[in-house]
Amino acid sequence: MKKTLLFLLISLWISFEIRAQDRTISGKVTSAEDGSSLPGVNVVVKGTTIGTVTDANGAYSLAAPETGTLIFTFIGLKSKEVEIGGNTSVDAQLEQDLTQLSEVVVTALGIEKSAKSIGYSVTKVKNEELTQSKAINVATALSGKVAGLQINTINNGINPTTRITLRGNRSLTGNNQALVVIDGTQSTSDAINYLNPDDIESVTVLKGANAAALYGADASNGALIITTKKGSNVVPAINFSNTTYWESISFMPKFQERFGAGTESYSRVYIPFENQSYGPEFDGSTVDLGRTLEDGSIQKTTYSYKKDAKKKSYDVGHTVQNSLSLTGGDKTSSYFLSLQDVNTKGIVPGDKNRRTSVRFNASRTMFEKLKTSFNVAYALRQTDRTTSDFYSNVLNTPGHIPLNEYRNWRNYKNADGSLNYANPNNYFNDYFYNPFMAKDINRQKDRYGNLQGNAEVSYQITDWMGALYRAGMTYQSYDYKFTQEKYDYNAFAKSTGKYIAQSNITGGLTDAMGYTNKIVQDFILTFKKNIGPVTTDLVIGSNVREEKAKFVSLSANGLVLPELYNVSNRVGEATANEFESTTRVVGYYGDLTIGYNEYLYLHASGRRDAYSVLSKQNRNTFYPGVDISFVASEAIPALKNSAILSDAKITASATKVGNVNVGAYALQNVFNAGNGFPYGSLAGYSLGDTYADPNLKPELTTSYEVGGEFGFLDNRINLELAYYTQKTVDQTVNIDIASSTGYSRATVNAGTLQNSGYEITLKTTPVSTTGGLKWDLNINFADRGTKIKELYQGLSNINLSNYYGQTGDASLGQVFAQVGSQYPIIKAISYQRDPEGRVVVDPSTGYPIKDPNLKTFGQANPRYFLGIQSSLKFKGFTFNALAEYRGGNVVYHGLASTMWFTGVAEATAAYGRERFVFPNSSYLGSDGSYVANTSIATKDGGLGAWDSNLRSVGENFVTSGNFWKLREVSLTYDIPKSIFSSVKFIKSASVGLIGRNLLMFLPKENKYTDPEYALDNSNSVGLNSTAQTPPTRTYGFNVSITF
DSSP states (O other), X not given: OHHHHHHHHHHHHHOOOOOOOSEEEEEEEEETXXXXXXTTOEEEETTSSOEEEOOTTSEEXXXXXXXXXXXXXXXXXXXXXXXXXXXXXXXXXXXXXXXXXXXXXXXXXXXXEEGGGOOSOEEEEEHHHHXXXXXXXXXXXXXXXXXXXXXXXXXXXXXXXXXXXXXXXXXXXXXXXXXXXXXXXXOOTTGGGGOOGGGEEEEEXXXXXXXXXXXXXXXXXXXXXXXXXXXXXXXXXXXXXXXXXXXXXXXXXXXXXSBOSBOGGGSSOOOTTOOSBOSOBOOSOEEEESSOOTTSOOEEEESSOOTTTTGGGSOXXXXXXXXXXXXXXXXXXXXXXXXXXXXXXXXSTTOEEEEEEEEEEEEEEETTTEEEEEEEEEEEEEEEEEOSOHHHHHXXXXXXXXXXXXXXXXXXXXXXXXXXXXXXXXXXXXXXOOHHHHHHHEEEEEEEEEEEEEEEEEEEEETTEEEEEEEEEEEEEEEEEEEEOXXXXXXXXXXXXXXXXXXXXXXXXXXXXXXXXEXXXXXXXXXXXXXXXXXXXXXXXXXXXXXXXXEEEEEEEOBSSTTOOOTTSBSSXXXXXXXXXXXXXXXXXXEEEEEETXXXXXXXXXXXXXXXXXXXXXXXXXEEEEEEEEEHHHHOHHHHTOSSEEEEEEEEEEEEEEEOOOOTTTTXXXXXXXXXXXXXXXXXXXXXXXXXXXXXXXXXXXXXXXXEEEEETTTTEEEEEEEEEEEXXXXXXXXXXXXXXXXXXXXXXXXXXXXXXXXXXXXXXXXXXTTSOEEEEEEEEEEEEEEEEEOSTTOOEEEHHHHTTOOSSTTXXXXXXXXXXXXXXXXXXXXXXXXXXXXEBOXXXXXXXXXXXXXXXXXXXXXXXXXXXXXXXXXXXXXXXXXXXXXXXXXXXXXXXHHHHHTOBGGGGTTTTXXXXXXXXXXXXXXXXXXXXXXXXXXXXXXXXXXXIGGGOGGGGEEEOOEEEEEEEEEEEEOOGGGGTTOTTOOEEEEXXXXXXXXXXXXXXXXSOOTTOOSSSSSOOSEEOSSSOOOEEEEEEEEEEEO
16 A cells, blocks of 8 residues: 555656647756856746756756746745747856845755745854854854753863753653754764864754654754855865964852851861861961971961962963865865864863864765765864862862962972972861862873764756765764872871871772764655646655664772872772663654745655664654745735835644653663672672663654744844744653562653743844944844643652762752652752741751751743844954843752851851841740741851751752853954955955853852853753862954965
8 A cells, every 4th residue: 555655646746747849948057156057946937837957067958838938946046037039048047045034944854945945943053153252162152042042061171061952851851952963964962062163064953843853753852953064166265263262260159258267166266277167257367277297397377368369279271273174176076174173271270171173075976967975074082181079179278278389289398398288298188188189189081082974975866856875974982091199198197187198098090991883874765846836845765873882991999009000000809891782773754845836835744763772562653743834925915025024934833753761771671780799709690670661662742833934124124933832741750669579660651741932033134334334133032941740640759869860969959850840940958937938946046947848949940041142244343242141940059068068158157157146037936826036046156057057958059040141252353355465375364352251140149150050961950069160251362364
C-alpha cells in the first residue's frame, strides 16, 4: 500500500498539462549585483502551467506560446516579468529583495526557504551582529539578541561553561538544551564552544519543536542552525583580524569593614591565627598575625580594613585573538580557509587557556548538474587551571590581612634570611590554607580536540528533481589530569598546634582520557514543481546517526616523590574506571510545502525514528507537524501598495515531537563493582539500587504556536509576535519503591509539564538620512513559564538538588520540581511566622524559631527576558550597544552562607555585633496569642546570631534573581579607501574599541554575585557557590584588514 501511494504521489508531481507551443525559448538568469549565474530560478509562462528551473549555470529552456510573458522568481530576489515578443532568447537579471519577508532562512536539514513561506517563529542572526563585540564564544555572542533564547554563563572561569535553552524547559530530569546543527550536520551540544565566531555566516534560531521537528527527538528543545562561511565567485581575498582585550573584576560581594579576626567563642577577643572575623572592631593599632615562628619572629600588620585587598588577589586577565582567512572561487568552484588562535591569561593567577582552530571548505560544480562540497574544522583547546576553592579562601579571609603579600609561598626563607610569611609553615591562618598555595598545588590540565566536518554530493536529476547525500562527523577527544602536590609541614609548625599542619598533604592524581564520535548520514530527494499559481516543494529522506563514547580514568593517592605525577609513584591501591557505549538512531522523514500565489503556504512534515536505547516494542516513534503561513500583504489588493503596511504575515503551527531521556544500556539491570573492591585478589559486585523499566518510552511534547510578522513604513518598523503552548507527557522520573523488590528506586514514565509564553520582537530604523546617518533600534521581549501539572501517583515533588548530586548547603536551600508550581522552584529553611507575617522568636533567647517545613521562595528560572540593541552609523563610524534584562526569579547564594560563618559578610555587622531585637518579630504569649516583640534581644551579644543561629536559615540567602547587564559596546571606524589608494594590496581596514559586560545592575538585596551563575549546567538552576570566579568586564580594541 505504501509503495502504491508513493508511486501515485510521484506520478502526480510528474504529470502536468502540456499545452500547444510554437517555439522553444531559452536564456540565462544572472544576479544584478555581481553578474553571477543563478541556478534554481523558477521560470513560468504567465497564466499557464508551463515552467522550468534554471540549471547550475543559470540557463533554462522551455516551450512557450508565440505571445506571452515569462515570470522569473527566486527566494530573496525580486520577481521579474519579461515579455517574449518575437524573441527566442530571453535573459533576465534579478535584484535583491530587501523586504522583511523576502529574506532567505536556513531551516531544518539545511533547507533554504523564503521567510514568507515559514509558518513558525524563526530568527536569523547574521555575522555582523554576532561579532560586533568580538566575543570568543558563539553562544555568549548570541545572548540577549533573540526573543526566547536563554544563554547562561554557568561560571566565569578561564573557559566558561554555557547552557543554551529555547522557550524554557520541557523535561523534568532530561535534556533541555537546544540542538546544535553545523552546516546541516547534527553536532554535540558543546561543539558550539569550539567554533570561531568569524567563521560563522549566520545562526538561524529554530525556537521550538514546531520549527525543528524534522530532526526528531534531538530537536525537541529547538535548534541553532549554524551556517559557516563559504567561498564565492570573487577575486581571492585575505582578511586578518586582531582583537586584544583585558578582563577585570566588575563585582565583589559586600563585606563588613568594621571587625577583624576572632571567633564567637572568645567574645570579641582578637585571635591572630583565626580565620573567622568575629573579633574586636578595627582601631588602627599594630597587631600580630599568626603564631610565633621558628626564629622567634612574628608577622605584624595594621589592625585596619585593607580595602580592595581581596579584589587585588586577582590579576587583570588578558586575551589576544588573531584570525586569518582566505576566500575565493570562480563560476564553478569556491573555497574558504581560516585560522584562529585565542590565547587567554585568566584573572586567577596562573590560569590560562588557548584555543587554536582551522577550517577549510570547498565546493565544485561538475557536468552542470553535479555538485560536490566538503567542510572540515579542527579546534584544539588546552587549559591549565586551579581546582582549589580560591574564591572562597580569598573571600573568607579577615579584612585586615594583606593578602597580596602571600603570593610567593614556596621558599621557607626570603633572600635576606628572614622567614617567608607566605610559606605554609609560617602562614598566619591555623585553619585555612594560603589561597595562593592552595591554587598552585591543586591543578587541572585539559587537552580537548574537536574535529567536525561533512561532505555533500548533490545531483540535479531533472529540472524538478534532485538528490543529495551528506555525511557528517563530530569527533571529540579529551585527556585531563587532576593533580594535588605533595607537601610535608616541618616539625616546628606541627609543634605549635597549628591545626592544618597536623596532617601532611599526601598528594594525588587522576589521569583520564576518552572520546565521543558522532557520525550522521542523510540521503535526501527533493522535488520542486510549479503548476500555475501553485508551487510545491517536497523533501523525502533518511537519516542514520551513530554515536560512540569511551572514557578511562586512573586515580592514586599517597604519592611518594613530590611533583612526579605518575600513578606508579604511590603507596596503596589505585582506582580505575572505564565506560564505553554505542547508540544508534535510524530515521525517515518527509517535508512538503504547497504555496499558492505567493501568499498562502501550507507545510507538513513527518519523521519516524527508531532508537537503539529503547526496547523493541517502544523504539519506533512518529513525529508529525503542520503549519500555515498567510501573507496578507500579498493576498489583499488594498495592502499591496500600502504606504503604511509594507508586509503582513499570519502563521499557525502544531507539532508533536519526543525527547529520549534514556542513556545507553539504561534499560538493563546490572551489577556494579562494590565499594572497596577489588580488594587485593578479591572481587565484589552489587546490584544497582535503581530498577530499569524495560517499557520506558520517549517523553512526548505537543506544541502549538500562532504568530505574525508585520512591516510598516517601507519596513522601517518590523514587528514579530508569537504565542506558544507546549505540553510534555510521559516524563522519565525516579520513584521510591519497596526494598522487598531488591531495589530502592525505579525509573518510570510519569508526569506532565505545561510550558507557554509569548515573544515580541521590534526592529526599527528611527533615523535614516541621505547624509549617511542611520540608527537601528531592535527590542526583543519574552514572557514564559513552565508548570508541573502532575507527577507519579503519590509523588508531589522531586528534589532536583539531590537528583543531580549537587552538594553544599543542601539543608538550607534546594531546587525542587513540585506539582502545581513553576519548574523548577527554590525551597529553603525559613523563619516561623505568625498570622500577621511577623517572625516568631524564642522568648528565652530572642532568636527566631525555624519553620519545620521548607518554604517555597519562587521559580529558579527567569520569567521575563528583554534585549535592547542599538546601532548608530555615520560616515564610517559604527556604534553598537546591547543591554539585557532578566527577572521574575529567585536565587539561593551558597557563597553567602560561608561568608556569614566567617563573619566577613556585610550583614553580620548590621547591629555592630551587639544584642538586638529581631525586626518585625513576635513571641507566643502565655495566653496563646502572639505578642509584638519590642524588648527581647538576642542572648549572646550578636555573635552567635550570625555564625550559627541565623546562618542555619536558608531564607537569609535567597534574593531576587533580577539583573540588567550592558552586554556589549563597540565603536568601529571603517578607514576610507582613499587612504590606501597608493597601497594597492589593501582593500579595506577598520579599527575599533570593544567592551563586554561593562555594567551590571542588581537589586539592593543581592550583595553576593551574578545571579546568572549556577552550580552546573543541569536542570537544577538557581544555586551558586564559591566554586566560581567573580563577575568580570572585558574591554579592548580590534584591528581588521582585508587584502
